[in-house]
Amino acid sequence: MYAIVKAGGHQEKVEVGDTILVNRLDAKNGETVEFPVALVVDGEKVIIAAADLAKISVKAEVVNDDAKGPKIRIQKFKNKTGVARRKGHRQKLTQLKITAIA
Incomplete structure (x- = not known):
C-alpha cells in the first residue's frame, strides 16, 4: 500500500x-504531523x-527538524570586464518517517 501525499509544496x-x-516544517523532533492525500493504491484498488x-x-514522525540539502553554488562571470560574482544556497529541510496510512 502506498500513497501520494502533498508535503511542503511537493507531492511525494x-x-x-x-x-x-520535505521543505522545512514548523515541527520539532518526535512530533507527529499529518498530510493530505492525493491518491492511495492498495494492491489493485486505487482510491x-x-x-x-x-x-x-x-x-x-519528525526524525530531524534541522536537516539541510546539498549546497548549490551559483557563479556569474562577464568576460573581459573583471565582473565575477559567487553566491550559494542550502535548502533547509525536515526529515520525516512515515508511521501510518489510515
Missing part, C-alpha cells in the same frame, strides 16, 4: 516505514475520489 510517494525529506480521500490521512 510514500509507504509505511519510508523516510522522506482517487475526493470524498474517500478526505477520510484518509498519512501520519509521519
